[in-house]
Amino acid sequence: MKAVAMPTVSRVAVCGGTHGNELAGIYLVREMLKKRADGTEPVSVVTVMSNPRAAQLCVRYVETDLNRCFTRAALSAPVSETSPYEMIRSQELNALLGAQRSVDLLCDLHNTTANTGLCLITYSDRDWICLHICKHLSTNRRFVKKNTLFLSAMEIGPQPHGVVRSVIFSAMQEGVQLMMDWICQFNSGTLFEGGWVDVYTMVKNIDYPRDSETHMISAAVHPDLQDRDFCLLHPGDPMFLCFSGETLRYRGKEALYPFFINEGAYYEKGVALSLARKRRVQIPSVRSETLR
Template identity: 80%
Template sequence: SLQEVCKSRAVAMPTVSRVAVCGGTHGNELAGIYLVREMLKKRADGTEPVSVVTVMSNSRAAQLCVRYVETDLNRCFTRAASSGAAGSDTSPYEMIRSQELNALLGPKASAQAVDLLCDLHNTTANTGLCLITYSDHDWICLHICKHLQAPMHKPMEIGPQPHGVVRSAIFSAMQEGVQLMMDWICQFNSGRFSATNPCRNLFAVCFHGLRNIDYPRDSETHVITAAVHPDLQDRDFCLLHPGDPMFLCFSGETLRYRGKEALYPFFINEGAYYEKGVALSLARKRRVQIPSVRSETLR
């Protein structure tokens, strides 16, 4: 069990030798685009402790300053799409690009794939610095998450920032987040973590996404009939209690949250999610216990 692991010794894990930092997956999310451009100016001299592959994910969309050219690149990395044959001339550009990225950074789930991929996004929602991972057993990602939570005191999607705009504070927060991630990786690889410290009281604060909430819509035209309520707007990761205002109808009526438990909303009124039918997402807050880790190179 995790508790038994914690009482004995740190979990040995492979070193993180290849890292990918990607920006411009959405071409109008400019913080990541400008950070990647800045990183590309600095050529590696071969002495870096970690190999970093820096990629502009969707250069066509970035040139046009649009979210995507034909289809959302961030929805093209399914296992089926990644393992498919090379796209034809009629395939959406983003589908072809996803296969190019899979070949460059993968193949996905293969031994040749990069050890860690950091995909940079920003959002119109008031999320602060938000790290998204897809497993509560990915000890490396959870340790990085905890490492960033401590000095930055913020809940790598960063907002609020309008699409097509870059704000210096948002850019700086993203740049600091990437640097803190690299600092942790270098410490881990060098074996500077103690292999004997027990991991009691070692937790990462996470928000487990449960479901998405759409805007109220007209039953016939499907046009939205309300906006996010002013009392909820910009309150990402703040508890939403049953009965709290949720939407303000254009007719003036207030619609309230009818859930049975208090949950944490996030991506509130994200501009790009109107087309996806998402007004906000709801999550449950969790404290995930994580074991101490050490590099397998440390004996």
């Protein structure tokens, strides 16, 4: 396959604290902010604390989930002083990073209580830059095991919200460094060979079992499923263990890949886990346009 020529990635944004209690990204961004750019960097990196008020309070959000405020509708809605803080902040961030296409690539740092390892989440399976970065990270020994994917976000777990664990911080730091290494090599004209990348596409969310009267959760994720993100779940496999002792099984007809299993922030969203289908996506060789 012929190498696809693509624009250089000259402006990168690294964001942390989109959720104010996901501490690895917050501390990593604070570390990055300490190192002032001196103009000799091969790539221009803008480092952003996405939700500084929530980070200050160590809560996911102050008034509404910032990560749900980047829809076209939310970004174009009229805001005033009485609008939810995150609605105002999303428009500020969009003006800074999005509206004028002022950055070529944005990496938003997240943590999860689920045992996902390092995941990259992107919204297109034809974004060759993101998929090449995925491939680059997955060939790094440290990330082989759980590196799987979906990049506009880098998600790492398990880590409790409101806590920073050193190994998770280091994995995120290394993940960002590997991404920057790839970008620098790409910009300097390196040809990156194509190949196949495993991609997980979300099929559906599963809620916790609930009491029919109170609507309260009546079961936890089954011990056999807990922490087994991206391990195939077959029909009939244990899924939940009720507080009363009963085991509930996966009743779907298709074996699927669970992820975000028992993510703390999703209790309020009614999501106990998500299920994905795995595909192999063929990606072309790429090199930067400037050296075509």
